Amino acid sequence: xxxxxxxxxxxxxxxxxxxxxxxxxxxxxxxxxxxxxxxxxxxxxxxxxxxxxxxxxxxxxxxxxxxxxxxxxxxxxxxxxxxxxxxxxxxxxxxxxxxxxxxxxxxxxxxxxxxxxxxxxxxxxxxxxxxxxxxxxxxxxxxxxxxxxxxxxxxxxxxxxxxxxxxxxxxxxxxxxxxxxxxxxxxxxxxxxxxxxxxxxxxxxxxxxxxx
Amino acid sequence: xxxxxxxxxxxxxxxxxxxxxxxxxxxxxxxxxxxxxxxxxxxxxxxxxxxxxxxxxxxxxxxxxxxxxxxxxxxxxxxxxxxxxxxxxxxxxxxxxxxxxxxxxxxxxxxxxxxxxxxxxxxxxxxxxxxxxxxxxxxxxxxxxxxxxxxxxxxxxxxxxxxxxxxxxxxxxxxxxxxxxxxxxxxxxxxxxxxxxxxxxxxxxxxxxxxxxxxxxxxxxxxxxxxxxxxxxxxxxxxxxxxxxxxxxxxxxxxxxxxxxxxxxxxxxxxxxxxxxxxxxxxxxxxxxxxxxxxxxxxxxxxxxxxxxxxxxxxxxxxxxxxxxxxxxxxxxxxxxxxxxxxxxxxxxxxxxxxxxxxxxxxxxxxxxxxxxxxxxxxxxxxxxxxxxxxxxxxxxxxxxxxxxxxxxxxxxxxxxxxxxxxxxxxxxxxxxxxxxxxxxxxxxxxxxxxxxxxxxxxxxxxxxxxxxxxxxxxxxxxxxxx
Numbered sequence: 001x002x003x004x005x006x007x008x009x010x011x012x013x014x015x016x017x018x019x020x021x022x023x024x025x026x027x028x029x030x031x032x033x034x035x036x037x038x039x040x041x042x043x044x045x046x047x048x049x050x051x052x053x054x055x056x057x058x059x060x061x062x063x064x065x066x067x068x069x070x071x072x073x074x075x076x077x078x079x080x081x082x083x084x085x086x087x088x089x090x091x092x093x094x095x096x097x098x099x100x101x102x103x104x105x106x107x108x109x110x111x112x113x114x115x116x117x118x119x120x121x122x123x124x125x126x127x128x129x130x131x132x133x134x135x136x137x138x139x140x141x142x143x144x145x146x147x148x149x150x151x152x153x154x155x156x157x158x159x160x161x162x163x164x165x166x167x168x169x170x171x172x173x174x175x176x177x178x179x180x181x182x183x184x185x186x187x188x189x190x191x192x193x194x195x196x197x198x199x200x201x202x203x204x205x206x207x208x209x210x211x212x
Numbered sequence: 213x214x215x216x217x218x219x220x221x222x223x224x225x226x227x228x229x230x231x232x233x234x235x236x237x238x239x240x241x242x243x244x245x246x247x248x249x250x251x252x253x254x255x256x257x258x259x260x261x262x263x264x265x266x267x268x269x270x271x272x273x274x275x276x277x278x279x280x281x282x283x284x285x286x287x288x289x290x291x292x293x294x295x296x297x298x299x300x301x302x303x304x305x306x307x308x309x310x311x312x313x314x315x316x317x318x319x320x321x322x323x324x325x326x327x328x329x330x331x332x333x334x335x336x337x338x339x340x341x342x343x344x345x346x347x348x349x350x351x352x353x354x355x356x357x358x359x360x361x362x363x364x365x366x367x368x369x370x371x372x373x374x375x376x377x378x379x380x381x382x383x384x385x386x387x388x389x390x391x392x393x394x395x396x397x398x399x400x401x402x403x404x405x406x407x408x409x410x411x412x413x414x415x416x417x418x419x420x421x422x423x424x425x426x427x428x429x430x431x432x433x434x435x436x437x438x439x440x441x442x443x444x445x446x447x448x449x450x451x452x453x454x455x456x457x458x459x460x461x462x463x464x465x466x467x468x469x470x471x472x473x474x475x476x477x478x479x480x481x482x483x484x485x486x487x488x489x490x491x492x493x494x495x496x497x498x499x500x501x502x503x504x505x506x507x508x509x510x511x512x513x514x515x516x517x518x519x520x521x522x523x524x525x526x527x528x529x530x531x532x533x534x535x536x537x538x539x540x541x542x543x544x545x546x547x548x549x550x551x552x553x554x555x556x557x558x559x560x561x562x563x564x565x566x567x568x569x570x571x572x573x574x575x576x577x578x579x580x581x582x583x584x585x586x587x588x589x590x591x592x593x594x595x596x597x598x599x600x601x602x603x604x605x606x607x608x609x610x611x612x613x614x615x616x617x618x619x620x621x622x623x624x625x626x627x628x629x630x631x632x633x634x635x636x637x638x639x640x641x642x643x644x645x646x647x648x649x650x651x652x653x654x655x656x657x658x659x660x661x662x663x664x665x666x667x668x669x670x671x672x673x674x675x676x677x678x679x680x681x682x683x684x685x686x687x688x689x690x691x692x693x694x695x
Contacts, residue, residue, distance in 0.1 A: 008604070015473065016432040034439035037432075037473055039557060040549040043608050058604070065429070065473045070511050074545055078604070 004053040007167055008060070008184035009160070010075055010108075012100055013085035014093040015064030018119040021150035022085065023061045026160050031151050038063045041075055048161055050168050054188070057164060069103065076107040080176070080184030081163045085117045086134075088147065089126040094118075094133065101141060109183055111175055115144045115163045122149040219263050324528070325635045330628040332620050333363030335566075341370055349388030351377065362575040365566040371485055378572040379498030381491070395491075402490040406461045423463070426471045430459045437476040441561055443484040455483060458493045465497065472507035475500070477553040481564055502572070506552050517551050518544040520646045521582045527636070527643040528586050528629050532593045540603040546610045547585050554581060563619045570623060576630055578648030587625035588617065 011019040020035050020042065027044040044059045060079070062072045076082070082104055086093040097116070104114060118134045120126075131147055138145030144162060148155040170176050171185065178185050257265040336357065344357050351357060366374045376382045381398070382391050409423075417424055434456045438444045444451050458479060463470050479496045486492035505513025521544050526533040536542050549557055554571065556564055571581050589596075592613070596606055633639060633647065644650035 015429065033435075035436055036438070036557075037436045037476070039474055039477070039552055040545075041607065041611075043611060063473060067472050067507065067509050067511065071514070071545060071548055074543065 002054070002190050003047060003056040003188040005168075005171070005178070005188060006056040006058055006186040007080045007164055008058050008078060008186075009081045009083060009163065010060045010062060010079040011083045011085060012062055012072070012104060013064055013083075013117075014087070014090075014096050014100075017064065017085045017087040017090070017093050018150045019064065019083075019085050020061050022083070022117070022119060022148065022156060022159070023059055025150045025153050025156045027059070029153070031153070033151075040068075040071070046160075048164055050161070050165055053168075055164055055168070056188075057160060059160075073103065073107045076104060076112075077109075078182050078184050079108055079112055080167050081113045081115065082108065083115050083117055083159065083163065084143070085119050086129070087120050088118045088129045088131075088134075089120050089123050091128040094129045094137075097137060101143075111170060111183065113144070113163055113166045113170065114141075115146065115159055115166075116141075117159055118145075118147040119150060121147040121154060122152045323637070324632045327628045327632050330624045330631070332624055333360065335364040336360045336366045336370060336374065338367060338370060341374065349391065350386065351384045354384045358573040358575055362570055362573045366569050368565075371565065371569070375482070375485065375495055375569065375572075376491070378569060379495045380501065381494045381498055398494050399490040402461065402493050405464045406457060408464045409460050422467075422470070426463050427460065429473075430456060430463070430471050430476075433471075433473060433476045434459065438480045438484075438561075441480070441484065444480065451483070454489050454492070455479060458483065458489060458496060461493060462496065462500070466500070466504075469500075469504055469507060474507065474552045477556040478503070481556075481561060481568070484561075485565070499568075499572075503554065514548065514551060517579075517582065518547065520579060521547060521551070521585050523640070523642050523646055524579075524582050524586050524633075525589060527633055527639060528583075529590055529593060532589060532597065535597050536606070539601065539606065541606050546607040547589075549611070550585055550588075551581070555584070558614050558617060559619055560615065567619055567623075576627065577634070579646050580626065580630065582646065583626040583630050584622060586629055587622045588613070590625065590629070591617075591622070 011023060013019055015037070020038050021031060021033070023042075023044045024035065025031055027046045038061055040063060042061045044061060046057050046059075048055050048057060060075050062068075062075060084097065084100055084104065086097055088094075101114070104112070116134060116138045118129060118131065134145050134147065137143075144166060146155050146159050146162070148159050150156060167176070167185070171178055176183050176185055178187055254265060254269055340357075340360060344351055344353055346352055361374070361378070377384055382394065386394065409427075412420070412423070417427075434452050437455065443449075444455070455476065459471055459476060462475070478499055479492070482495045482499065483492040486495060505516070508514070522533065522536075522542060525536075525544075533542075536544070554564075555567055559567060567584075571584075574580075577583075592609065595601075596609065599605070601609060630647070633643065634649065639649070641650060645652055
């Protein structure tokens with residue numbers, strides 16, 4: 001399947017907040033609580049449609065423990081979007097957001113869209129962080145915010161897709177230089193001006209992009 | 213090179229015969245069309261821009277000799293001769309990872325002997341093990357036992373015993389009686405340490421955040437370690453409690469290190485084999501003693517290994533190593549998972565047992581696990597370079613190899629690569645150090661940056677200070693190449 005754009009995402013946040021589960025829910029539409037803990041970085045990918053254009057999301061899921069921070073940092077480079085995840089049932093994962101955010105801002109490109117996610121919203125009885133607090137943090141730092149549940153799939157689609165919409169808008173506004181892959185955006189193969197000769201049929205799956 | 217003017221070099225030709233220069237160039241078969249003209253052009257340019265001309269010409273020669281396809285390369289003899297010259301003088305090509313503006317960095321590959329064909333052997337058998345055990349239970353001829361294990365692993369039924377020796381739980385020379393006492397002592401020690409965290413009150417814990425943090429992390433991680441392996445699968449599996457207890461006790465055993473993700477992966481196969489809590493703990497301790505640097509808070513140990521891996525790859529597969537450098541991947545981060553948990557996530561449970569016991573023998577050299585990485589990369593080289601993969605694609609491709617690799621084949625390749633390197637005439641000093649073929653330097657010196665060629669000639673140049681000066685100049689010079 002050929003796409004108009006490819007967006008690179010990175011998922012960050014403390015260990016055990018549900019980063020891998022969010023990814024799996026988004027890519028495979030299933031919840032697997034006994035998923036092996038992530039070492040290094042893992043990948044997921046899925047196609048979505050925005051404005052009638054196929055967009056491929058390539059998602060990098062990272063290990064959360066602090067010891068691995070210095071390695072994980074190298075993956076920020078070239079990401080167009082980041083999902084910064086905390087666990088609403090564990091206050092400390094919320095408290096660490098500032099460090100994560102500083103880290104992300106420092107090592108990514110300045111236009112990276114960051115979505116703040118309060119995960120495990122299904123565990124209302126164990127909630128330690130109010131929704132308003134997440135909201136306030138997001139407003140203060142200019143992030144988009146959502147509470148999700150990887151278990152029930154609530155808001156998971158929205159979290160990934162809204163981030164993509166924001167990136168897409170930035171492209172339309174000309175904020176992102178789409179020719180610079182360091183921004184985490186790639187133009188799909190059939191949309192690239194340098195690749196004119198393609199097998200017949202590859203054009204059919206999506207309309208050609210009227211990219212800025 | 214003049215001390216007053218660093219741009220001034222004196223080139224001395226020991227053979228005053230004016231024909232010898234063009235003559236030797238013709239011998240090299242580098243200059244096809246008109247050697248004389250090329251040589252005079254060189255001489256003229258040398259007058260105007262001596263430094264640049266010397267270096268660019270020299271690097272062109274080295275590139276020609278070392279990197280051209282075999283069919284266009286002059287006779288091996290000539291290349292060997294050329295290499296020998298490089299080794300005898302301190303002007304040898306130095307590999308460098310520093311790229312300066314307008315320069316292209318070249319590395320010099322050692323010319324490797326052909327890769328031998330290596331076969332795997334049979335696993336250590338009950339009979340072999342029995343005949344190596346004397347009446348009192350001492351293991352004789354440890355070296356040959358280890359080399360059998362290196363070549364073929366251990367028969368599954370022997371693992372319970374043999375791993376304890378490989379992991380330093382029992383000394384090879386101990387008798388049955390001594391081992392019995394030792395085990396008693398170890399079990400006692402284990403439960404004493406276990407009691408330390410078990411007896412901690414909630415109040416105590418509330419004022420002990422380092423402990424609490426570790427505890428909560430372990431709680432989370434035991435629930436997501438190898439849950440598809442039958443030994444740990446299912447709800448409320450009692451073996452998860454063992455996994456938890458051992459990791460918690462390890463925190464008390466080595467609080468400075470504590471618990472870092474990846475450790476549960478290292479413990480899981482050991483525990484599933486030993487079943488017994490205390491035995492598994494002490495075997496785990498033995499394994500951790502080998503790999504604790506993987507879990508440094510600042511990841512210094514991992515970074516060092518990634519750089520050592522790069523060094524080995526540069527020696528064994530310079531094409532791929534320079535491809536990776538040019539594609540943002542010279543840091544080898546894509547091998548991180550392999551190294552952190554010794555390929556635990558790449559092979560099946562059975563394969564991992566074989567691979568680990570092979571690696572625990574410490575044969576045939578230091579850091580053999582890095583050569584396993586080199587063997588995998590060598591297998592994937594064509595796909596990576598032909599598809600023109602970049603940083604992301606390489607990482608993805610490497611990640612996706614998980615559970616798709618043939619361990620036995622890779623072990624053969626890794627050993628074959630070792631034999632190649634061992635017999636290579638001019639390995640860099642740092643390559644030798646990584647493999648333990650040269651003494652390691654003190655931790656204070658910057659070994660990873662030092663890629664100097666081993667000086668094969670016993671005669672040291674007359675003046676050390678001159679040599680150093682000379683070396684540094686050439687290091688700068690030779691690593692830069694006009695494109």
